[in-house]
Amino acid sequence: MIQTVIFDMDGVIVDTEPVHHYAYNQHFKQLNIIVSPEMYASFTGNSTKNIYERLKEAYNLEDDVPTLVEIKRNLFNDAFDNKEDLYLLDGVEDLIKDLYSNGMQLVLASSSANVTIERIFNRFNLHQYFTHKVSGEDFPKSKPHPAIFLKAAELAQTPVENCIVIEDSTNGIQAAKSAEIYCIGYDSFHSKMQDYSKADRVISHFNELDFNTIKNIK
Structure with missing residues (x-):
């Protein structure tokens, strides 16, 4: 589970x-x-x-x-x-709240710098939902190296087989797979020249996911 x-x-x-x-x-x-x-x-x-x-x-x-x-x-x-016209991507806030309210642990693993993560989390009031935030600036190698996702699983105290990753980039998907973590590729209209072929599942909108769908992924 x-x-x-x-x-x-x-x-x-x-x-x-x-x-x-x-x-x-x-x-x-x-x-x-x-x-x-x-x-x-x-x-x-x-x-x-x-x-x-x-x-x-x-x-x-x-x-x-x-x-x-x-x-x-x-x-x-x-x-x-x-920039005033900066919003959360369509449907992701509902998914985050659904997962959180049902007791799913949420961890952020972003290549962005810690200061950028804090800026975004403060702007959109996201701190309350995530137990840990991991920045790529703390690792010598970026995605597709799996270190950031392995660290996220370690901080969550969750075996990799009980984790999933949601990613939108070729490098991120490869990093998740190298970490042996199930990966959902998010292929939105924002995505440009990214390869989703290695993702375990590909979605185009977050309304395709909810707590029950994710909980039962095997």
Whole structure:
């Protein structure tokens, strides 16, 4: 029986991708580099630190990675605070409340930085529903490495066979499967150039899930 649901955040709980896209592109202009849509799509599910490690190597950037990360994070924070039309994805709040009210443990495992997770959880009052929040910035390797999901299961004190992951990215789905955790792929209209073939189940709206459906996944 499933005891713990591990949620990704960006693209699953809230669509902050337009804000990230704006911040990254502002920074790319400052750095005078051109990043292809294909390369940008491959970043999905990676931590900001890992993304800038790749960019520094690919474009021989002068600034060190912490400096690059800080500049991008400041651009994101300014855009996030000024963006009024930022909402939870359709149906996810109802699912979170349904799972929580029925005693399901909820854990967040996001590649976003801790400060970004806190910003979003504060804005949408989500702290009350989740027992743990795990950030990708605390791991040397990003998704598709399974470390973040293994840590989430460990913190939940739940065997991986009693967990599920809800993910929207190729890298996240691969990370869940490498952790040997059942994975539901969320393929929404926000998703771009992601591969859901390795997911155990694919949904296009959160109304396809509820407590009873998830509890009995085998």
